[in-house]
Amino acid sequence: MTFKELSKGQINLIKALINQKNYRKRKGLFIIEGLRATQEAINSDYAVEFIVLSDDFVKKYGGKFPGFGNVKVYKITQNLFKTLSDTKTPQGIMAVVRMKKFEIANFYEGNFLVVALDGIKDPGNMGTIIRTADAAGASGILAGKGCVDVYNPKVIRSTMGSIFHLPVVEEIDLQRVLEELSIKGAKIVVTSLGAKKSYLDADYTSPVVIVFGSEAEGVSKEILNMPSEQVKIPLFGKAESLNVAVACGILLYEAARQRRALFPL
Template sequence: MSSDLPKRHIKLIKALKESKNARSKNLCFFVEGLRSVEEVMKSDFTIEFAIVSDKFMNVNNERSRSLISQLQNFKLYLISGELYNTLSDTVTPQGIMAVVRMKPFDLTDYAEGNFLFVALDRIKDPGNMGTIIRTADAAGVNAIIAGKGCVDVYNPKVIRSTMGSIFHLPVVQTGDLITALKDLKNRGGRIITTYLKSEKYYFDVDMTVPTVLVMGKEDEGVSNEIIGISDEVVKIPMSGPAESLNVSIAHGIILFEAVKQRMKTRPFACK
């Protein structure tokens, strides 16, 4: 463990915190907090280097000691709490972060068998994006596709909202969602898209076959072009006066209908 954090690392962390372009250019992002760093350690993502504050080092419990021991296998820096706070993206930092290398994902590697994908069209809110990723992880989704106009999935607020799920399933960012969806259709996938003006409810469609569930922008929904190539457009029945549901809530409702249907035809172990 070193106490001499290079200035280039300080500059990198500040850039990764603020800029999608910096994350794309450097092909890395940073995670913060005990749980997030633990999840990286369990995954096959690569840690470039890690930082702990003197405050974190003074937390004398088995969990923190175990993590510090594991991080000794990487470049690990001990810095003051004051310096750490200038790098942190949280109001009350725990005092531990890691810079992580991005992984390349190819959708064709996951479009096999009875796949279940989630595709996102212009989801802007980091909290919604993170919750969608976490929910998809819980549902056993094979992969998520984030189209052009979506918030960066490696945005620090998104990473925190996923609660570690970003390391459990592939999240593919694409500049051409239409082409990606057409390719999945050619591979046998059915495109099921949410649409408030639909006449069909989500529980009336078959999701036991290869399926791509498409969710759209919080205030506008899915683009007309995507609706045009969809095999089904569905909605959630609502009896109250609310105009619509939050996109992450709607996503969870429909996605777990797919889980329910699939459990009936091909039971699998659940927690």
């Protein structure tokens, strides 16, 4: 394989994409790192602009690389790669990927199961929620204004490639969108520590949106005051609450269980 030379402009592009949210949004590009994530991107319908390999990565694979298709591939020194990488122990492969534009209307189709996020701030939680929603067969994710940037490198890394499997619409007016979905027949299920109803007693088999709130404050009062079904996960030990990504997994797999029982594959 013949490698191209990475220009100073491309090096600066990578640095800015890793560190600057506004730059990512303006350019419509984001960075992924790791072989698995790169392969997921190439096999998806996302556009991969180019791939960067370290010379150590090239030596490791001896010129026999997993299929990169017609994507441009650049090789740089291991030392330079480390200065660009956002990880402590980089694998030696990263890619620049173009964002996709998803419309909220896409969520109105069929018997959807949508995850709505209100003020999720932690990149690890956001990435894990996306990965969990993918695993549980959710239709997509709605991330309200105030959530962490979905294309933050730490979020992307935590998704383990699931960012390429389901639509994520971010920076939306979540209350307004939930009202729209409710008018179109969706059940709105809101997680709340103050709820009296267990999540096990809710019905998730019809079109449903499950709302999860911020790590510190939970779902906002504005959304809690909307017509909805409020549920909680019972706590049997001394912990005051569950991590939001864990809570998401519990509810989504209950929803998946009910749906598989009613609509087996």
